[in-house]
Amino acid sequence: MTVNSNNDPDLETNDNDDLYEHFRFVADKGQQPLRVDKYLMNRIENASRNRIQKAAKDGNIHVNDSAVKQNYKVKPGDVVQVLFEHPPYEFLLVPEDIPIDIVYEDDEVLVVNKKAGMVVHPGHGNYSGTLINALTFHFENLPNNSSNRPGLVHRIDKDTSGLLVVAKTEHAMTHLSKQFFHKTTEREYVALVWGQPEESSGTIEGHIGRHPKNRLQNTVFEGDEAERGKPAITHYKVLEPLGYVTLVSCRLETGRTHQIRVHMKHLGHTLFNDERYGGDRILKGTHFSKYKQFVENCFKVLPRQALHAHTLGFEHPTKGEILRFQAPIPEDMEACLEKWRNYTKHQKD
Template structure:
């Protein structure tokens, strides 16, 4: 028995905890594979089911199959033999565009194409890899990610604040949680928005059929509350330039909310914005739009303004960045096209 026990103990020591969730007390019985798909970003059902078949999903420290029904209070863990990314995190000498820095924090301007933190196949080349190289002993957030207060999508450019001390991490995280920080994004969307300004409200959660997308649940039955305030900046014929201010910070929030009101972000492939959604299908128009797609090979979204209370001085500080060149060039082309339409 001792030999068997030792073998079991050795096996357990080789498993690393990648995810841990405690089901809410009011959780209705739900298959563990569906439960995890709702909580783990960008995971597929196939991956979850394979993890269950391999004995990597534990509930209350007992391995379960994918059809186990999660109940209130259950502790759900996903364990693998390889360590999670934080154990594999490699410091990389990647340039960072620092807009502001002091002893407590820094504000960076992230380029489009850079993933913010490692995970799900992106274990290198991320902002966290770069920060780890340039700064020592950054505090970790609740997900063990060094310095990270919030994040923006890989193909979204713009401003992020990073904490350099535990005090700054706690103070800034509370501001984002309490919705007292200020974030303005600039987006180019399909169609002519009739209203000059407005507000989109609707719970955002995982799409029931396309697991790579999120969607709006107007009845609030699923997802988390989300509020986006938008204002038209410029009408450019078949597209509109808008300012979006976030009251909440859900995954893909602006992308999902703008699609929900019929104005998908220009060239947002995940949400269908890479198709010609407005205008004509004439050859010249299609060629014009394709040229715009080549200039801006990503969703037209930039985190332009970021404001918050400094964790030490208590003063409100705000930062602005210019639109990146790809967005500027694309907008200029649409301005020319819109002028040609008027003539």
């Protein structure tokens, strides 16, 4: 079997037919015995139970390099793979002439301001229109990262706007990746959250992992369950109280998937209009219809989670100097903030 891995572009040779790895998961130390079809349902977005069971029936689900049936019970440390005869669609990368907002560029690095709604890299269900599709059109010979994604050092969610650094050379890729690994980069986001934090600033520490019941969410695991997630630290500071919502600054010490969204919800302050985590409902405020209509209007102005990657700082890979960039709050988020400013002002009058 020849396995072309997402995580390792080199080929590994075994004895069976040619297969390509589409997904790979390593079960956590705290993993309770769980059928492999249910395990994969919790981890692969938009995957139906029927498709996963068919993959098992066809011998496409492997655990520890052996094909398993759908009722195999996943145990801690198991390496679960989904393999098919065709390569993953994200490998079939097509350059696309999509405009990019370039904040800074030299021979080594590129800093871009990503608009909300753009997926960073191709993946399940998003094979075109991504930032990487755009980058490969505008720039030749971008280095691949460990997941075979050209130029990509880190990422932000589809509906989050803001700053990303892209590596243009192998040296820059290695140097920047080490900075992110050792947590020496500066990443500050601004977010509008429901409610007002009790403290004007603070630190949220909580291991983040896949939600056991909602496969599209992550959650915080504490105490004896902490090992089910990965360590995550977010420093927050209140920037502007706006009645039933608050504008906050969040500085990342780690970079887990959905970290700010998960940590702020764990604190009791879900991001405004964050559909995936329940912020698209009225979580604070009155029951008056006029207020409900006001919030609905805010949702229409900002039809996404209120999160923006505002500041990005890192050491230049060759010059050694510290570069620091800021992207202004985008129009949709600013328009929503203005609505809340006017609302709270009239409430005081």
